[in-house]
Amino acid sequence: MKTLKTDVLIIGGGSAGCLAAIAAKDVDSSLDVTIFEKGHIRRSGSLATGMDALNIVVIPGISTPEEYVKAVDKYLLHGIIDEELHHLLAERSFAMLKKLERWGIEFEKDDNGQYVLYELFPDEKFIVPMKGWNLKPILAREVARRKVRVLNHTMATSLISDFRRVYGATGIDLRTGEFIVCLAKATILATGGCARFGIPPSGYLFGTFDFPGNAGDGYAMAYRAGAILAGFEYLQYWLEVKDLNTPLGKEYWELGVKYLDSKGNEIHDDLEYSDPTLVRLLMNRETVYEKFSHLPEKTLKKIEQIIFSSERKLPIIRFFKERRLDIRKDLIEYDFEEICLCGGHGATGVKIDSNARTSLEGLYAAGDVAYVPGQMLTGAFVFGEIAGQSAANYAKTCDTSDINWDFIHKEEKRVFSPIKRTYGIKPSVFEFKLRRVITQYLTPPRNEKKLRTALWWIQRFKTEDVNRLKANDWHELGRAIETEFILDCAEMAARAALERKETRWGIHDYRSDFPERDDKNWLKHVLIRIDPETGEMIVFTSPVKRKT
Amino acid sequence: MSANIDREKCNERKTYAEIWPVEIDREKCDGCGVCVEICPMDILRLDENGKVYVKYDECWYCGCCELECPRKAIKLRLPYLVR
Numbered sequence: 161m162k163t164l165k166t167d168v169l170i171i172g173g174g175s176a177g178c179l180a181a182i183a184a185k186d187v188d189s190s191l192d193v194t195i196f197e198k199g200h201i202r203r204s205g206s207l208a209t210g211m212d213a214l215n216i217v218v219i220p221g222i223s224t225p226e227e228y229v230k231a232v233d234k235y236l237l238h239g240i241i242d243e244e245l246h247h248l249l250a251e252r253s254f255a256m257l258k259k260l261e262r263w264g265i266e267f268e269k270d271d272n273g274q275y276v277l278y279e280l281f282p283d284e285k286f287i288v289p290m291k292g293w294n295l296k297p298i299l300a301r302e303v304a305r306r307k308v309r310v311l312n313h314t315m316a317t318s319l320i321s322d323f324r325r326v327y328g329a330t331g332i333d334l335r336t337g338e339f340i341v342c343l344a345k346a347t348i349l350a351t352g353g354c355a356r357f358g359i360p361p362s363g364y365l366f367g368t369f370d371f372p373g374n375a376g377d378g379y380a381m382a383y384r385a386g387a388i389l390a391g392f393e394y395l396q397y398w399l400e401v402k403d404l405n406t407p408l409g410k411e412y413w414e415l416g417v418k419y420l421d422s423k424g425n426e427i428h429d430d431l432e433y434s435d436p437t438l439v440r441l442l443m444n445r446e447t448v449y450e451k452f453s454h455l456p457e458k459t460l461k462k463i464e465q466i467i468f469s470s471e472r473k474l475p476i477i478r479f480f481k482e483r484r485l486d487i488r489k490d491l492i493e494y495d496f497e498e499i500c501l502c503g504g505h506g507a508t509g510v511k512i513d514s515n516a517r518t519s520l521e522g523l524y525a526a527g528d529v530a531y532v533p534g535q536m537l538t539g540a541f542v543f544g545e546i547a548g549q550s551a552a553n554y555a556k557t558c559d560t561s562d563i564n565w566d567f568i569h570k571e572e573k574r575v576f577s578p579i580k581r582t583y584g585i586k587p588s589v590f591e592f593k594l595r596r597v598i599t600q601y602l603t604p605p606r607n608e609k610k611l612r613t614a615l616w617w618i619q620r621f622k623t624e625d626v627n628r629l630k631a632n633d634w635h636e637l638g639r640a641i642e643t644e645f646i647l648d649c650a651e652m653a654a655r656a657a658l659e660r661k662e663t664r665w666g667i668h669d670y671r672s673d674f675p676e677r678d679d680k681n682w683l684k685h686v687l688i689r690i691d692p693e694t695g696e697m698i699v700f701t702s703p704v705k706r707k708t
Numbered sequence: 709m710s711a712n713i714d715r716e717k718c719n720e721r722k723t724y725a726e727i728w729p730v731e732i733d734r735e736k737c738d739g740c741g742v743c744v745e746i747c748p749m750d751i752l753r754l755d756e757n758g759k760v761y762v763k764y765d766e767c768w769y770c771g772c773c774e775l776e777c778p779r780k781a782i783k784l785r786l787p788y789l790v791r
């Protein structure tokens with residue numbers, strides 16, 4: 161066992177984590193800042209190969225934070241919003257663009273030197289394209305320049321908590337198997353969402369839209385530590401290129417591309433935000449086809465250039481090659497591929513305030529793990545920065561406290577038990593079974609009976625299967641620990657879905673036994689926390705707060 | 709290069725290299741280990757000859773290995789199930 165002491169511990173070195181580390185050091189360079197990174201910080205998280213646009217930018221003189229808040233509420237959140245957080249995001253978005261520019265990211269400008277803007281929502285332009293393929297190496301460089309301690313290939317397993325305050329985290333070095341206890345004055349969760357949730361129809365467990373190293377680690381650790389979480393009834397669920405499970409881009413949507421159903425009828429509605437259309441397609445098990453062949457060659461060339469230079473250009477280029485696809489003659493097939501939990505494009509996360517503080521003292525959260533629904537990459541950057549600043553200021557006011565070593569020893573025993581067993585269940589086989597239960601019983605359309613069946617399975621997995629996992633090496637041990645994170649997320653998703661007795665977001669939460677939106681009873685957040693006495697999951701609600 | 713290499717297991721993996729998500733040029737690979745270090749899913753390792761191989765079937769097909777390889781010895785193809 162290795163014990164470390166640090167001022168600010170950041171769990172996850174992706175977009176939000178890097179911004180948090182940089183911001184904490186910029187508050188006071190003498191602070192000791194540590195990052196636990198599951199992969200390697202140069203290429204990690206959902207931003208591993210960069211990003212082709214900053215999706216939410218409110219440029220002064222062009223749009224206002226109020227306009228953005230109104231649009232995100234109308235198209236994405238449907239009344240379940242914390243306006244203060246979204247306002248803050250919008251307010252700080254342009255300064256964030258400028259900061260990225262200073263670090264060497266190039267944003268697209270028109271002939272008059274104005275930033276190019278694309279639609280984020282119908283008729284609402286907040287997207288600024290950028291040449292961001294090297295974004296992650298650049299962030300890693302800024303982190304290194306500030307002398308942050310980065311522990312690569314290190315995965316957090318639990319937060320050290322007394323259900324009131326967090327004192328750091330335990331972790332494991334996935335290459336050596338060393339158990340690490342990191343005592344921190346302030347701890348920031350930046351672990352991303354839960355990408356490994358439903359199984360994509362290809363049957364490939366790691367073919368997910370978001371980075372599959374994100375297994376709901378932060379959601380589960382925050383829950384077990386006593387924090388309040390929200391939005392688990394909302395699933396990230398949308399049309400993706402079949403099997404590839406990544407979008408081709410968005411900037412070419414305005415260039416006359418057509419969308420057809422299987423009968424060849426053109427779909428005119430917005431395929432991201434038109435709830436009735438999406439529900440109809442889902443219920444009819446319709447596939448959607450993207451058609452380009454009617455467009456002139458000049459436009460096709462432009463579209464190809466956009467598609468083959470997007471943030472996931474390599475997989476897209478190879479997919480077109482393997483499937484022998486040519487947009488001049490072929491239709492691109494789209495389907496509802498996989499459900500997952502995410503605070504960036506979805507609406508799931510650890511509840512935070514405008515200082516990125518969670519409900520536990522000393523614990524902060526930012527990025528896909530935090531409850532700022534639909535915050536996208538800009539949110540990860542802005543709240544990463546806020547979390548870094550708040551945590552640094554907090555760390556300066558307190559000392560490392562004594563901790564409960566009984567908990568640490570118990571955690572060490574739990575973490576290593578799959579390695580110590582001689583026989584057991586292979587973690588990948590357990591993960592398949594767990595995720596097929598998630599797929600079958602949590603995917604909309606769902607109902608009370610299905611959700612209760614999910615809970616029956618979850619209970620059985622918790623009491624039997626997870627105590628029989630057998631890992632053969634440190635890598636597989638990491639995957640075994642992750643399955644328990646996924647399992648906790650499944651329980652939170654099932655219980656939250658049972659609580660919300662309405663359908664608010666169409667395909668994202670469709671309840672066939674409550675198919676209508678019910679503003680009279682459900683303009684509320686559905687919240688979750690653990691009962692420290694019994695270990696039971698408590699589900700409760702709070703009314704939506706409007707900005708005053 | 710890691711000392712604990714299970715030769716038998718490596719060979720079994722290589723039998724099925726056709727379904728790997730990447731193509732590896734074993735002539736060009738000089739075992740520098742950059743891809744092993746940066747792979748976000750941490751699925752690559754070096755074999756007993758110091759050449760990279762795919763140890764775990766957990767590729768996200770991001771292509772970071774291809775982007776980072778200084779000798780262009782590794783190329784993304786896509787996992788067999790996705791191809």
